Amino acid sequence: MLSQITPCLWFDGQADEAAKFYTSLFKDGKVTRTQYYGEAGKEIHGQEPGSVLTVEFELNGQNFVAMNGGPLFKFNEAISFQIECEDQEELNHYWQKLSDGGDPAKQQCGWLGDKYGVSWQVVPKVLGGMLSDPDTAKSQRAFTALMGMKKIDIAALKTAYEG
CATH class of the missing domain: 3.10.180.10 (2,3-Dihydroxybiphenyl 1,2-Dioxygenase, domain 1)
Incomplete structure (x- = not known):
């Protein structure tokens, strides 16, 4: 069942x-x-x-x-909802709409707080594969790039990943 x-x-x-x-x-x-x-x-x-x-x-x-x-x-960051996006356009859509009126302090690595206090992670589908790549040089470059982002820039993440 x-x-x-x-x-x-x-x-x-x-x-x-x-x-x-x-x-x-x-x-x-x-x-x-x-x-x-x-x-x-x-x-x-x-x-x-x-x-x-x-x-x-x-x-x-x-x-x-x-x-x-x-x-x-009240809501807090211990729980969040992850939205996996196909491309930058979709990622931008969710990021813009959900972060409008939200808490800018909660914006890091694709994570944001919306106007109700709910936490969301707006991430590209390719992120998981990059971060778990057995080539640690690639995965670490992607992770380093991710750590410097608020809203994720897929092109910049791919550039870092590919070296």
């Missing part, structure tokens, strides 16, 4: 907004269901009946849940 793992993202009132933002960035993004708080449990959760509880959405076949859980928890 196969099980599916669905990341649940905790927001403080922005679950619907965030889900719509993320689904607008991915060509196969879509909101699949929205659930609302009712009267039940109001004395515990404190949310207004009829306000958004969860938004289920999909990005390129991966299911997510955005939940309005309140101000108790």
